[in-house]
Every structure is written in C-alpha cells, then in structure tokens.
Amino acid sequence: MGNVILEMKNIIKEFPNVRALDNVNLQVEEGEIHALVGENGAGKSTLMNVLGGVYPYGTYEGDIVYNGEVCQFHKIKDSEEKGIVIIHQELALVPLMSIGENMFLGNEKGKKNAIDWNETYKDADKYLKMVGLTESSHVLIKDIGTGKQQLVEIAKALAKHAKLLILDEPTSSLNETDSRALLDLMLVFKKQGLTMIIITHKLNEVVYVADKITVIRDGTTVESFVNDGNVDEARIIKGMVGREITDRFPKRHDVAIGEVNLEVKDWSVDHPIYEGRKVVDNVNFNVKKGEVVGIYGLMGAGRTELSMSIFGQSYGANIKGKLLVKGKEVTLKSPKEAINAGIAYVTESRKVNGLVLTNSIKVNTTLAHMDAVSDKSIIDADKEYAVAVEYKEKLRTKTPTVEQNVGNLSGGNQQKVLLAKWMFANPDILILDEPTRGIDVGAKYEIYCIINDLVKEGKSVVMISSELPEVIGMSDRIYVMNEGKFITEMPASEATQENIMAAIIQSGKGE
Amino acid sequence: MKSVKFSEILKKYTMVIALVLVVIFFSVTTQGKILLPQNINNLISQNGYVFVLAAGMLLCILTGGNIDLACGSVVCFTGGIGAVMMAAGINCWLAVIVMLLIGAIVGAWQGFWIAYIKVPPFITTLAGMYAFRGLSNVVLQGYAVGVSNTTFLNVFGGGADCYIPDFLGGGSINMLCVVVGVIIAALIAITTFLSRAKAKKNGYTVAPIGGVIIKTVIICAVLVWLFYMLAQYKGIPTVLIWIALVLLVYNYITTNTRMGRYLYAVGSNEKATTLSGIDSRKPYFFAYVNMGLMAGLAGILTTARASGAQPTFGQGYEMDAIAACFIGGASAYGGEGSVFGVIIGAVLMGIINQGMSIMGIESNYQKVVKGLVLLISIIFDVMSNKKKS
Numbered sequence: 002m003g004n005v006i007l008e009m010k011n012i013i014k015e016f017p018n019v020r021a022l023d024n025v026n027l028q029v030e031e032g033e034i035h036a037l038v039g040e041n042g043a044g045k046s047t048l049m050n051v052l053g054g055v056y057p058y059g060t061y062e063g064d065i066v067y068n069g070e071v072c073q074f075h076k077i078k079d080s081e082e083k084g085i086v087i088i089h090q091e092l093a094l095v096p097l098m099s100i101g102e103n104m105f106l107g108n109e110k111g112k113k114n115a116i117d118w119n120e121t122y123k124d125a126d127k128y129l130k131m132v133g134l135t136e137s138s139h140v141l142i143k144d145i146g147t148g149k150q151q152l153v154e155i156a157k158a159l160a161k162h163a164k165l166l167i168l169d170e171p172t173s174s175l176n177e178t179d180s181r182a183l184l185d186l187m188l189v190f191k192k193q194g195l196t197m198i199i200i201t202h203k204l205n206e207v208v209y210v211a212d213k214i215t216v217i218r219d220g221t222t223v224e225s226f227v228n229d230g231n232v233d234e235a236r237i238i239k240g241m242v243g244r245e246i247t248d249r250f251p252k253r254h255d256v257a258i259g260e261v262n263l264e265v266k267d268w269s270v271d272h273p274i275y276e277g278r279k280v281v282d283n284v285n286f287n288v289k290k291g292e293v294v295g296i297y298g299l300m301g302a303g304r305t306e307l308s309m310s311i312f313g314q315s316y317g318a319n320i321k322g323k324l325l326v327k328g329k330e331v332t333l334k335s336p337k338e339a340i341n342a343g344i345a346y347v348t349e350s351r352k353v354n355g356l357v358l359t360n361s362i363k364v365n366t367t368l369a370h371m372d373a374v375s376d377k378s379i380i381d382a383d384k385e386y387a388v389a390v391e392y393k394e395k396l397r398t399k400t401p402t403v404e405q406n407v408g409n410l411s412g413g414n415q416q417k418v419l420l421a422k423w424m425f426a427n428p429d430i431l432i433l434d435e436p437t438r439g440i441d442v443g444a445k446y447e448i449y450c451i452i453n454d455l456v457k458e459g460k461s462v463v464m465i466s467s468e469l470p471e472v473i474g475m476s477d478r479i480y481v482m483n484e485g486k487f488i489t490e491m492p493a494s495e496a497t498q499e500n501i502m503a504a505i506i507q508s509g510k511g512e
Numbered sequence: 513m514k515s516v517k518f519s520e521i522l523k524k525y526t527m528v529i530a531l532v533l534v535v536i537f538f539s540v541t542t543q544g545k546i547l548l549p550q551n552i553n554n555l556i557s558q559n560g561y562v563f564v565l566a567a568g569m570l571l572c573i574l575t576g577g578n579i580d581l582a583c584g585s586v587v588c589f590t591g592g593i594g595a596v597m598m599a600a601g602i603n604c605w606l607a608v609i610v611m612l613l614i615g616a617i618v619g620a621w622q623g624f625w626i627a628y629i630k631v632p633p634f635i636t637t638l639a640g641m642y643a644f645r646g647l648s649n650v651v652l653q654g655y656a657v658g659v660s661n662t663t664f665l666n667v668f669g670g671g672a673d674c675y676i677p678d679f680l681g682g683g684s685i686n687m688l689c690v691v692v693g694v695i696i697a698a699l700i701a702i703t704t705f706l707s708r709a710k711a712k713k714n715g716y717t718v719a720p721i722g723g724v725i726i727k728t729v730i731i732c733a734v735l736v737w738l739f740y741m742l743a744q745y746k747g748i749p750t751v752l753i754w755i756a757l758v759l760l761v762y763n764y765i766t767t768n769t770r771m772g773r774y775l776y777a778v779g780s781n782e783k784a785t786t787l788s789g790i791d792s793r794k795p796y797f798f799a800y801v802n803m804g805l806m807a808g809l810a811g812i813l814t815t816a817r818a819s820g821a822q823p824t825f826g827q828g829y830e831m832d833a834i835a836a837c838f839i840g841g842a843s844a845y846g847g848e849g850s851v852f853g854v855i856i857g858a859v860l861m862g863i864i865n866q867g868m869s870i871m872g873i874e875s876n877y878q879k880v881v882k883g884l885v886l887l888i889s890i891i892f893d894v895m896s897n898k899k900k901s
Binding site: 312313315335336337339340346348353354355356357358359360364368369371375378379380382383386387422426 | 773791
C-alpha cells in the first residue's frame with residue numbers, strides 16, 4: 002500500500018436547481034478497499050458516476066487524478082480502458098442471454114462482424130472460476146439466483162481488466178450468506194492487488210471489509226478515516242448524520258397489548274408456476290392489538306410469499322389454511338376484500354409493487370382508499386388534497402407540495418408516502434415488508450417512530466425484515482422463518498442475533 | 513430561476529407553440545386563406561371524427577399505450593347499419609340509438625378479450641379491424657347507401673343546414689354565434705377565477721395569478737375569435753356541439769372520476785394498482801367500451817356528413833385518432849396524456865391537412881408530412897423526458 006492510485010479533487014457537480022456535489026475530495030490508495038458511506042442523496046453515486054465517465058468531462062468541475070495523470074473521461078468506455086469499472090446497484094444483465102454473452106456484451110470477442118464464441122465462453126469460464134462460480138458460462142442469466150448474478154457482474158468487470166473496481170450497493174439484494182461470501186471474495190481480490198471502492202448502507206459490512214472510510218454528507222466530504230479496528234457502526238453513523246444517535250430504535254411506552262387481531266392457522270402456499278413446490282409450509286402465527294410482531298428470515302425464506310398470500314391471495318396457488326380476523330374466520334380472495342377486512346400489506350418493493358411513480362403524492366396517498374375521498378365515483382378534489390397534506394405533515398414527508406411526483410422523491414420519502422397510503426386505508430393490521438430497505442439511518446428512525454405511533458393507536462403491526470438488529474429492536478415478539486417454515490417463536494427480550502442465527506442453522510441441518 | 517421557469521413553460525406547451533407556428537406558417541404560405549371563416553368551419557366539420565375517436569383512444573392509450581386498430585372499421589360498421597336502417601324508413605333516433613349501442617357492444621366484445629382474457633390489444637383490435645370491415649361490407653352489400661333523413665343530417669352535421677339557426681337575427685353576421693362565444697368565454701373566465709379563489713381560501717398551493725390571467729385571456733380570446741369567425745360564415749355547426757360535449761365529458765372522466773384515476777394508475781404501474789385493492793381489469797374494459805361508443809358516434813357523424821355510408825368509410829381513421837393522441841402528448845407507454853392535449857393534437861393534424869390542401873400539395877406528400885410531424889412530436893416527447901431524468 003502507500004501510493005495513491007486515485008485522487009478526486011474539489012469535485013463540483015450541479016444539476017438544474019441543485020448542487021449535488023460541493024467540493025468533494027476522495028483519495029484512494031492502491032490495493033485498499035475504500036468504503037464510501039453517507040445517507041441517501043448524499044451524493045455517493047453521483048461521485049462514482051463522475052469518476053466512471055457517466056457524466057462526461059466538462060459537466061463537472063474539479064480534477065480526477067488517476068495513476069498520477071489528470072483524466073478526462075468523455076464516456077464510460079474511456080474510464081474502462083483505464084481499468085476503472087463500476088458495478089451499478091441495479092444489475093445490468095440481460096436475463097435471456099447466457100452468462101458468457103452477458104460478460105462480453107459491448108466488449109465482444111473476435112472480429113467486429115464475427116464474434117468468436119469459443120473464445121468468449123473459454124474466457125467467461127476462466128473469470129467465473131475466479132469469482133468462485135461453478136456454473137457453465139452457457140447457462141442463461143435468468144436461471145441463476147441474484148447472488149450469483151452479482152458474482153457474474155464482478156466477473157464481467159474482471160473481464161474488462163479492472164484495476165479499480167467500484168461496487169455500488171453490491172449486497173442490497175443479497176441474503177446474509179451471499180453477502181458474506183461476496184465480501185470475502187473482495188478480501189481475496191484485495192490480496193491479489195485489486196483496488197476497490199464499495200458503496201453500502203450496511204455499516205457492519207463497512208467495518209468488516211474496509212481499510213479506509215470516507216463519509217459524504219449533503220454533497221461534501223465530511224471526514225475520512227482509517228478502519229484501524231477501533232471503528233464501530235456508531236462511529237460511522239455519527240459521521241453520516243452529523244450527530245450521535247444514541248438509540249437506534251425508539252422506545253415504546255404504555256402500549257397495552259390486547260386480544261388477538263389476526264390469526265393464521267396451518268397456512269400453506271404452493272409456488273404459482275412450479276406446482277407442488279411448497280413456498281409456505283404449514284405456518285401458524287398471530288398478532289395482537291397494539292403489538293409489533295417481527296418475522297425474521299433470510300431472503301427466499303418465503304416471507305413475502307406468506308404475506309402476499311394472506312393479502313387477498315395476491316401470490317401463490319393452492320393456498321390452504323385458516324385466516325381469523327378478530328376471532329372470525331374470513332376468506333379473502335382479492336386485495337379489495339383484504340383491505341375491507343382491515344388488512345394492509347406494505348410491499349417491500351415500493352417502486353415495483355407499491356407506488357405509481359409518475360403520479361403525485363396526492364394520487365398515491367388515496368389510491369387504496371378512494372371511497373373516503375369520493376362521492377360514488379366522483380372524486381372530491383378538496384377532500385383529497387386535504388388528506389394528502391394531512392399525511393404529509395403527520396409523517397413529515399419532505400416535499401414542497403403534495404402535487405410532486407413520487408418518482409422525484411428520495412427512497413425514505415417514497416417509503417413514507419407508501420406508509421401514508423396504507424395508513425389512510427385505515428387498517429387494523431399492517432403487514433410491513435422490509436419497511437426500511439434502502440433508506441438511510443435518519444429516515445429509518447422516523448419510520449420506527451411511525452410504527453410505534455401505529456401500535457399506540459391500537460393497530461397490529463407485522464414487520465418482516467432481514468435486518469436482525471431491527472427485528473430485535475422493534476418487535477414485541479419474533480417469529481423466525483426458514484425455507485417456508487416457521488422454526489421458532491420468541492419474545493424479543495430473549496432474542497439475540499446469535500440465538501436466531503443458531504436456530505436457522507439448526508433447522509437447515511435438520512433437513 | 514427565471515430561465516428555468518421559461519424552459520418549463522416551453523416544455524409544457526411545446527405542442528401549443530408548435531400549433532401556433534404551424535398556423536403562422538400556413539397563414540403566410542396560403543396568403544391568409546387558411547384563416548378564412550369558411551376554412552375554419554371546414555376544419556371543424558371535416559375533423560369531427562378525429563376529435564371524437566381520439567377522445568376514446570386516449571382512454572385506451574392511458575391504460576398502457578394500448579391502441580384500438582378496429583375503430584375505423586367500427587365507424588364504417590355502425591355507419592352502415594344506421595344508413596341501411598334509415599334507408600328502410602326506420603325512425604332516425606332509433607337508428608342513432610342502435611348505432612351507439614352497437615358501438616358499445618363492439619367495444620365490450622373487444623374489451624372483454626383484452627381485459628379479462630388478456631389477449632394483447634394490438635391483436636384483438638387487429639382482428640376487429642378485419643372482421644368489422646368485412647361485416648360492414650355485408651351490411652351494405654358492397655354498395656353505398658344514401659341517407660336523406662333531414663333531421664338526422666341537420667342534427668349530426670351533414671347537408672347544407674347543419675347549423676344552429678340564428679334566432680337572434682343578426683343579418684350578415686350570425687348574432688347567436690357571437691353571443692354564445694362571448695358567454696362561453698365569460699363562463700370560463702369566471703369559473704377559473706372562482707375556483708382559484710376558493711382553492712386559495714382553503715390554503716392550497718395555487719398557480720401564480722399572472723400566469724392564470726395570461727392563460728385565461730388567451731383561451732377566452734381564441735374562443736371568442738373562433739366563434740366570431742364561425743359567425744361570419746354560417747354560424748355554429750351542429751357537429752361542434754357534439755365535439756364539445758364529448759371533450760367535456762371525457763375531460764371530466766379523466767380528471768374527476770375514480771375510473772379516470774384508475775386508467776392513469778393502471779397505465780403507470782399495474783401491479784401497484786392491483787395491490788391497492790383495485791380490480792385492474794375494469795379500467796381496460798371501461799376504456800374499450802368507451803372507445804366503441806365513440807366509434808359509434810363517429811359513425812353517426814361520418815354518415816351524416818357524407819349523407820350516407822359506403823364500405824370504404826373510416827379507413828385510416830384509427831391512425832388519425834392515434835396520431836392526435838400522441839402528438840397531443842399522450843405517452844406511448846401509458847399513464848400520461850390529457851383531453852386538452854388531444855384537442856391540440858387533432859387541431860394540429862387538421863390544420864396541416866387543410867393547409868397543404870389549400871396550397872395544392874399532392875395528397876401523397878401530405879401523408880409524408882403527416883408522418884414526419886408524428887415522428888417529430890414523439891421525438892420531442894422522448895427527448896424532453898430524457899433530459900428530465
């Protein structure tokens with residue numbers, strides 16, 4: 002280590018109306034893993050896009066010095082030729098093409114008009130081996146899981162002869178095991194001399210893998226420090242939010258837990274396409290009035306499938322089991338019936354399943370409960386506006402007006418609009434699926450406060466999450482789910498990260 | 513800050529500005545002939561079907577860029593049935609009701625396959641395009657059938673007397689037409705400012721007063737001018753009333769009703785809409801039933817205007833309607849578009865047609881120009897969206 006491979010000096014990048022980067026400085030040494038952290042919208046991705054030539058030279062101010070020379074990247078290819086490769090957060094793979102085809106897409110082997118497929122697949126296999134994948138490069142992308150797709154992305158970057166690899170949220174869609182494997186792979190590459198920059202929200206990963214940490218806040222560099230073994234998550238959070246968050250999970254006071262609001266009995270769901278494959282297997286659980294029940298499980302455990310099948314059979318086939326709302330058995334065949342029965346499902350993928358991004362906050366807020374703002378089929382514009390404003394203020398959504406399109410909001414504010422939508426539907430039971438995914442520490446805290454307010458009003462909350470500290474910190478009771486089954490139940494007071502993980506490993510062995 | 517606002521206005525009203533430029537262009541090249549009262553009257557009468565069909569088409573496009581290729585054939589089919597009925601001496605109002613009903617049934621037929629069985633709209637309506645063209649021929653037995661019922665012709669904009677009679681007796685100028693124009697303009701101005709005042713009182717964010725005044729003055733001025741022009745010819749053409757009615761109703765549906773809201777929501781994010789407890793099949797069905805109904809109405813207007821029906825009627829009408837929507841800013845991916853945009857799109861197409869006809873440009877070249885205008889307007893749309901993101 003020692004010599005500086007990359008230096009970004011006083012980078013200023015302006016968009017219409019906003020200055021996204023304001024004098025950012027970044028120094029990366031050769032052979033290190035450098036973590037770039039900051040809240041959503043702090044400017045991390047923008048900075049990397051400047052570096053990668055996504056924003057061409059001339060659209061920003063400041064200098065990029067790479068290997069001692071000042072660089073002017075006009076397009077992505079320019080930076081890639083120098084060995085700077087970005088792996089973006091959204092996987093850029095074509096599902097219906099093979100791994101090999103994807104790896105050399107835009108970078109084809111052979112002559113311009115005659116692709117050398119033998120060479121392609123031979124090379125592809127070589128790089129796949131480097132990232133520890135045993136799949137043949139002839140396999141289609143759609144046939145491998147997200148974790149492996151992420152590894153293909155890395156192999157693709159290596160195939161471009163990357164010297165400086167930038168990973169933007171590489172683990173955001175991976176489960177714990179896959180995430181850990183990826184981080185370990187990064188450490189292996191480090192030994193081989195590769196320099197990496199990682200952007201991530203998961204601070205435990207930063208602590209685990211980074212040599213040096215740079216914190217960005219509101220478009221400027223706040224600080225940069227060495228991960229010398231004395232750095233913990235609290236230390237990083239302090240830099241990110243500018244103050245110390247003493248309590249990551251707000252306490253609930255005087256919330257009386259009442260009778261059972263929702264009870265699910267012997268619930269089984271089959272995969273909608275592969276018939277006979279059980280995705281949810283004989284699940285029993287309940288949630289009481291004023292209670293937060295956490296469901297913890299790794300990705301693919303069947304949590305989303307469980308909740309969507311409860312929410313008016315929106316997922317799955319061959320659904321069996323009993324559903325009791327306030328002691329009465331109900332059959333819910335559509336989301337409409339579920340909403341009428343007092344159940345709301347707040348989706349994990351707000352952009353895909355939750356919000357109409359091209360419509361305003363106002364429209365999104367009332368979409369699930371239009372009855373309340375309309376007379377028969379005519380919308381009462383005044384009432385609707387008033388409702389939207391009320392929830393905007395209640396949840397402290399940051400926006401100039403409720404006429405703003407949801408697509409223009411940050412992740413945390415989008416999540417608030419999604420919550421507003423379902424709070425307005427006035428359910429008794431809210432199923433929150435990964436309510437804090439992809440949002441920053443400050444916004445997370447606010448979401449937790451909203452959850453606390455909800456149970457205080459006597460509602461029941463089922464919180465599904467793959468972040469252990471969150472499940473333990475927020476729930477009254479915890480169910481642990483693995484491979485479609487509920488393997489254990491425990492009060493939050495008895496739960497620790499260790500005993501939950503142990504339960505999962507135990508159940509895996511039992512198979 | 514000011515320059516930003518200017519570019520926003522430019523973007524929002526691109527097509528309006530384009531329309532103004534096109535009008536200026538043709539005023540120069542035709543030595544002002546395009547703005548003669550008779551030509552303005554013709555613009556409305558000749559393009560009545562475009563407004564009506566485009567209003568229906570807008571709903572389909574909102575649901576996700578879906579189009580109805582069959583509506584031209586349906587125009588012919590309903591028109592043919594009406595013409596045959598009236599030729600057989602059946603009461604013209606009964607014929608009108610049957611035509612609308614058949615339009616709606618055809619719409620329901622297509623809507624059922626599209627919404628409930630999930631047959632792709634393009635295929636469903638392509639099938640309809642063939643089938644109903646064939647059925648039109650069957651109904652008309654391959655011949656042109658004339659309509660001589662004067663009530664029908666007068667009410668739906670055909671023959672020589674399809675204008676609202678001037679009972680105010682203005683002599684050389686149609687007084688009634690002028691008065692109606694002024695009243696409508698006044699109503700628009702009053703309601704605009706009343707609703708703005710009300711909104712302000714309730715604490716809503718309102719558009720700056722300057723902009724509202726300018727906009728209202730322009731709209732009112734254009735309306736008064738339009739009616740003054742019409743007054744110098746023969747007065748208010750009856751077809752204008754049908755167009756206005758359709759546009760008002762569909763503007764209301766798209767902006768003020770739950771179904772209108774669902775059309776936009778389904779077109780932007782169907783999954784989220786379904787999970788909000790909305791039956792996402794209903795907006796599709798609704799859109800295509802309405803499209804069918806409008807095809808029925810367009811069939812009535814077309815039959816009246818030509819005083820009869822023939823098997824080739826309505827060919828290419830669907831394309832005119834689709835083009836009007838897209839030129840008027842409807843998104844090809846759905847979820848975006850407005851009735852106001854449709855009006856601008858339809859007028860723009862109409863003026864280009866007419867301007868070139870007056871200039872004596874061969875009809876083949878007219879088609880080339882129309883195609884280019886459509887392409888350019890979409891390019892504009894795509895480019896401006898790109899910049900935004």
